[in-house]
Structures are given as C-alpha cells and as structure tokens.
Amino acid sequence: MYQRERERERERDYREEMARSTGKDAQALFHSLRSAYAATPTTLKIIDLYMGFAVFTALIQVVYMAIVGSFPFNSFLSGVLSCVGTAILAVCLRIQVNKDNKEFKDLPPERAFADFVLCNLVLHLVIMNFLG
Amino acid sequence: MAKLLLYLTLATSLIPLFSVAFSPENPTDRRVLVLVDDFAIKSSHSLYFGSLTSRGFQLEFKLADDPNIGLQRYGQYLYDALVLFCPSVERFGGSIDVASIVDFVDSGHDLIVAADSNASDLIREVATECGVDFDEDPAAMVIDHINYAVSNFDGDHTLIASDDFIKADVILGSKKIEAPVLFQGIGHSLNPANSLVLKVLSASSSAYSANPKSKLSNPPSLTGSAISLVSVVQARNNARILITGSLSMFSNRFFRSGVQKAGSSIKHEKSGNEQFLTEISKWVFHERGHLKAVNVRHHKVGESDEPAIYRINDDLEYSVEIYEWSGTSWEPYVSDDVQVQFYMMSPYVLKTLSTDQKGHYSAEFKVPDVYGVFQFKVEYQRLGYTSLSLSKQIPVRPYRHNEYERFLPAAYPYYGSAFSMMAGFFIFTIVHLYSK
Numbered sequence: 001m002y003q004r005e006r007e008r009e010r011e012r013d014y015r016e017e018m019a020r021s022t023g024k025d026a027q028a029l030f031h032s033l034r035s036a037y038a039a040t041p042t043t044l045k046i047i048d049l050y051m052g053f054a055v056f057t058a059l060i061q062v063v064y065m066a067i068v069g070s071f072p073f074n075s076f077l078s079g080v081l082s083c084v085g086t087a088i089l090a091v092c093l094r095i096q097v098n099k100d101n102k103e104f105k106d107l108p109p110e111r112a113f114a115d116f117v118l119c120n121l122v123l124h125l126v127i128m129n130f131l132g
Numbered sequence: 133m134a135k136l137l138l139y140l141t142l143a144t145s146l147i148p149l150f151s152v153a154f155s156p157e158n159p160t161d162r163r164v165l166v167l168v169d170d171f172a173i174k175s176s177h178s179l180y181f182g183s184l185t186s187r188g189f190q191l192e193f194k195l196a197d198d199p200n201i202g203l204q205r206y207g208q209y210l211y212d213a214l215v216l217f218c219p220s221v222e223r224f225g226g227s228i229d230v231a232s233i234v235d236f237v238d239s240g241h242d243l244i245v246a247a248d249s250n251a252s253d254l255i256r257e258v259a260t261e262c263g264v265d266f267d268e269d270p271a272a273m274v275i276d277h278i279n280y281a282v283s284n285f286d287g288d289h290t291l292i293a294s295d296d297f298i299k300a301d302v303i304l305g306s307k308k309i310e311a312p313v314l315f316q317g318i319g320h321s322l323n324p325a326n327s328l329v330l331k332v333l334s335a336s337s338s339a340y341s342a343n344p345k346s347k348l349s350n351p352p353s354l355t356g357s358a359i360s361l362v363s364v365v366q367a368r369n370n371a372r373i374l375i376t377g378s379l380s381m382f383s384n385r386f387f388r389s390g391v392q393k394a395g396s397s398i399k400h401e402k403s404g405n406e407q408f409l410t411e412i413s414k415w416v417f418h419e420r421g422h423l424k425a426v427n428v429r430h431h432k433v434g435e436s437d438e439p440a441i442y443r444i445n446d447d448l449e450y451s452v453e454i455y456e457w458s459g460t461s462w463e464p465y466v467s468d469d470v471q472v473q474f475y476m477m478s479p480y481v482l483k484t485l486s487t488d489q490k491g492h493y494s495a496e497f498k499v500p501d502v503y504g505v506f507q508f509k510v511e512y513q514r515l516g517y518t519s520l521s522l523s524k525q526i527p528v529r530p531y532r533h534n535e536y537e538r539f540l541p542a543a544y545p546y547y548g549s550a551f552s553m554m555a556g557f558f559i560f561t562i563v564h565l566y567s568k
Contacts, residue, residue, distance in 0.1 A: 042567065050560045057549050064545050072543040079546030082553045090560075113564070120557050127550050132538060 044094055051090040058083035078130040085123045089116055159418045159457050164189050165203070165211040167196040167228075169218045173379075177217070180382045183410050187459075189417070191215075201226035203236050213241055213417060219248035219255055219379055230254070234261050242372045242416050246379040248317050249273050259320065262365050263329045264375045266320045267341045267354050274319040274359060274377070276339040281314055282392045288344040291316045293393045294361055295404070298332045302421040302516035303364065305411035311400035312393055313408050314386045317378030319359035330515065332412065333362035333376075364416065370518040372416045381405055419459035421516045427453045428524055430508060433496060442499050442528045443535070450508055451494035452485070452522065464491025473509040474500065503530045 061079050070076055096104045096112035104112070164184070168174065174181065174193055181191060192211070194201045196218035203209060204227075214236060237243055247255050247266060256266045273290045281293035293312035297304055313333060319341045322329045334357045341354035362381075365373040380386055387406045392399040414420050431438050433447040442448060450472050455462040470493050474481035480500040485493035505527045512520040 043564065046560070046563055046567065050556065053556055054553065057552060061545060061549055068542060072540050072546070075540070075543035075546040079549040082550045086553050086557065113561075117561065124550075124554055124557075127553075131547060131550055132536065132543075 041099075044098060047090055047094045047097070051087050051094075054083045054087040054090065058087070072132060074130055074132045078127050078132070081130075082123065082127040085127075086120070089119050089123065092116070092119075159422045160188075160459060162188070162190055163211045164191050164213045164215060164417075165201070166191050166193050166215040167201070167218045167221070167224070168193060169196060169220055171195070173217055176384060177382050179384045179387045179406065180409060183406075184413065187414075187419070195225070196221035197223065197225040199225045201228055203228060203232055209236065209239065209241065211241070213243065215244045215246075216255065216258065217246050217379055217382070219246065219251045221254055222252050223254065230257050230261060233258055237262070237367065237371045237373060238369065240369050240371050242418070244374045244413070244416060245376070246382065247375075247377045248379040251318060251377075259375050262373050262375060263326050264320045264322060264360075264363050264365070266318055266377065269341070269343060271343040271345070272318060272341045272352075272354075273344055274315070274317065274335055274339055274341050274361065275344055276336060278338040278395065279336045280394050281312070282394050290344050292335070292339065292361075293391050293403075294333055294335060295393075296334045296336060296357065297408075298330060300330075300516045303330075303332060303412060303415045304408065305414070305420075307407070309404040309407050309411075311402060311404040312391055313404045314381065314389065314391055315361050315378045316380050317361075317376070319354055319361060319377055320363065320375065321354055321358055322360055322363060328367060329363055329365045331360040331362075332364050333360070333408070335359040335361055362412070364412070366516075366518070368519070370422075372418065374412060374416045382409060414459070415516065418457065420457075421518065422457040423454055423465055423512075423518050423520055424457070424462070425452050425454045425510065425512075425520050425522055427451075428508070428522055430524070430526070440527075442526060444499055444501050444503055444528060444530055446499045447496065448499060449494060449496045450485075451492060452510060453491050454493060454520070455491050464489070466491070467514075469514075470510065470512055473511070474506050475509045476502070476504050476506045479509070480506070499528055503528045 058080050061076065061083070065076050093112055093116040095101060096107055096115075097109045098104075166181075171193065185191060196216075201224070203211060203214070214233065233243070243262070245255065245259055245262070247259065249271075251266065251270075259266055274292060275289050276292040277289050279292055279294065280289040281291045283291055292315050294315055295309070295312040297309060315333070319335060319339070322331060337356045339356065339359055340352040341359055342348055342352045361378070362374070362376040365375070367373070382405075386403060389403055390399060390401050391403040428450075429438060429452075430448060430450045432442070433449050452470075452472075454465040454467075454470065456465040457463075466487060466489055468484070468487065470485045470487075472483055472485055472495055473479035474497070480502060481497050483495040483497050485495045487493045505525060508522070508524045508526065510520055510522040
C-alpha cells in the first residue's frame, strides 16, 4: 500500500518537472529567436514588414469573402492574388538581397531589385486586367 | 401575223387572272364536284344544293360511275372540293378511286361524304381512310326507342331526332339550333385516340346500331353516345371533311318536315336540318374558322428594325397579325389565348400575346440567361379553327467581355486591396532605395 502511494508521488513530481522544463524550453527558444532576429539588417526587416502587410491584407479579404459570399469571384481572386503575389516577390527579393545567402553571393543587389520592380509591374498589370 | 400571235398570247395569259378559285388569299372553295348515284338526288335535295349555289359555289353534278370524271388533269386539280352523295357506288368511274380521293384531301381540299343504309364497301373504305369507322354490319341502322321522331309511318324507330350538338360556335354558327335534327341511316364510331376527328352530332345514350328487320341475337357492338351521327375531321394541312351516315338528312323532305321528339310535347314546325347543314357546310368550305397569321416581327424594345442576333438579358418585343376569313374578306381575329414560346429544346419563355382588337398581337419579354439558337414559336390549335404553326429562328449570344457589370459595390474591398498593394509597393521601393 505505501509502495503504491510513493510510486504515485514520484510520478506526479516527474510530470511537474517535465512541464516546467518544457515551459522553460519554449521561453528559451522564443528568447533566442528574438535575439537572433534583432541581429538581422534593417533592409531585411523592412522587407519583412512589407510582406506582413501583404499577408494581413489577404487575410482581411478572405474573412470578407467568408462573410459576404464570393459574388464577383474574379474580383476576389484578383484582390487576393495581388496580395499573395506581392508577398512572394518580396520573399524572392529578400532571398536575393540577403548577404548571408551563399547561393546568391555573386548577384548584385541592384539586379535583384530591378527584377523585383519588373515582376511587380507585370503582376499589377495582370491584376488590373482581372479586377473587372 | 406576228401581231395576231402577240394579241393571242396576251389574251391567253390574262385568262388565269379571271379565274376565281381556291387560293391562300381566298380560301373559300368555289368549284365543287358532286358525285351522285342518280340525278334524282339533284331534285330531291335541291334545297341543300340551292343554299350552296346561293353562296357562290359552282356545283358540277356527275354520276359516280361516269367514265369521264377525274379530279385532276395534267397535274392540276379541277375542283376545290368534293361531295360524295353516292352511298351505293361499287366502283368510281374515270380516274377517281380511294387513293385519288385521299390525295385530293392530302393536298388541302375539302370533302363531304354521305353514306346511307345501303352503303357500299367503297364508301365505307373512304370513310375509314378519313378516320371514321362505320358499323361493320351492312344491314345495321341506328335505332333509338326513346329519342325517335314521332311520325305517321315509321314504326321501327330508325328515324331519330337528335339535338346532342357539339358546343362550338365556329362550326355550328352563333345562332342556336332550336329544333332537333332528323336522321335516318347508319352510325359510325370514332377512335378516341384520334385528336383530329370531332363528333358534331352524336346519338343519345339510348341509341344502338342494329338491323331493324331481324331479331337481335347478340348485344350490339355500337351503343349509346359512342355512336356518332355526323362527324368532322380537320386534317393537319387544314383540309376539312364532313362524314355522315344519312344521305336523307340532306333531302328536301327532311328539311321541310316538322319534328316532334317522342316523349316531349314540343312540336317544331321545321326541323333543324336546314340550319344545321347550312352552317356546317359553311365551316367545311372554309367560310368560317379559317385563320391566317401574317407579318411576324420581332425587335428590341425601343428599336424598330429586326436584329440578326440577340444578347442574353435583352428586352424584346414580338408581334404577329392574325386574320379570320369571313367568307368574303379577312377580318381581324380577336382572342385572348394566343401564346408565343421562346423555345430551345423546351420553352424558356411562354407568354400570352395581348391584342389591340384589330388583329395585331404583341408581347414583351426578357431574353433568358441562356445562350444558343432559339425559335419564336406560335402553336395555336383551337377546336374548329385552322391550326397556326409559326416558327422563326434567332440566335442569342452571351455578354461580350466589355458588357459585364463594372464597379460593383460588393467588390470595393478587393479594389481597395489591389490599389493598396500598388501604393505599398511604391512606398516600399522608396524606402528600400533611400534608407541606409
């Protein structure tokens, strides 16, 4: 009888310790991510901000469509795809401009930016056509 | 010599203009061939023939087995209508036979067939071709022990007085026939599946068809109001046929005699035969109930010319003019149940046309939201009137890419997001280029 009580106590202590350590691990992970992110250059942070704005606008449109219905479906697609396309092009620019990226070491950032501008021009032309 | 030939050709070419005959502009028949068993019928039925000639018909009387008779010569029909008052003919003379009579009717001409108690197989065959079956027993007559006509000499109740008329003013005229109609002859039955045959005068429910001289051993096959005394057929090409089992119904004796139905105390001075047969022959010879539809037009509301193609969701107007032949001229036909269909495999739009009482019918409707090749269809079939079957084909196209609705308020968030993305891109490039 006393043996079983002691076993249960030990189990409880063990579980509490695991929970505490997971909590501590998550906090540690979060802290390390924040400090690593603080070390990124400002240029990349600006691109990240731009991308967040695009994704946020896309989410607003999806919520609107869920409420109101998809009547001018072409307009819905056009709006959402403009946000998604902007986000993708921003991601591509970020990859190409990041100095830590070994794959694009020899690519001048001006060339990356020029590609980014041209692709955005094509994207907005298509969006305007499909907007109806 | 040349001048003489010229005048001769001019004169002969003008002859067709002076012949007034059956034509789409003048649908009443004019030249009628009457085939009789013997010329005594000409005088014993003179009142009926007189009523026809007084309305302008040219009657030509021939014996049924005359070897010189023919309905057509060199491919053209010589007569506009045929009256068969020859119940006992065994074989027609000349070039007439059952097939040529059927061809005559198929080409749009009218026919009156009167059988009698001695009707031959040939006349019965003609009637069968027209959709009516006489009683197979050759000695049978229509007998009615309850609705017979009271008379001094007929004891076997084969002379019956019938007033069971069809309710159609266009066939029997607008004036009510007060007196019953005298009938003595054989009865026929109609196939109920046939929609083109109508019973104009039917026997009462106490009538039956049997041999009056012999005792009945089996129940008769034709009984009651299934027996039709006078029937009409309007074929799909609008030819009209009158079939009756009593030639004596047309005779002067029956026209002039009074009639008293057994069991009723009313004695009519004159039977209804003359009025009944005059009115029904007006209908058979197209003096009444003949419609024509002309001037089918359609256009977009607000325009006046007919487009070659419509777009979906267009507003259009369809109009048609319908006239009825009054015997001498075309009068406007007034009715409130003419309908037009906008049809492609099934009617997408069915609208009743409104009339201005002068024969002009029109309707406005919106083209449905389906594209394809449609037809404007007017199918008008009413009892006693010629059937109208008009159809006009018109294609319908979908929207062109610049005809869709734009700037919808429901889509403003999407427009806003697209423009905000463009603005964001512009601001981002400035910030990206000019920040250190």
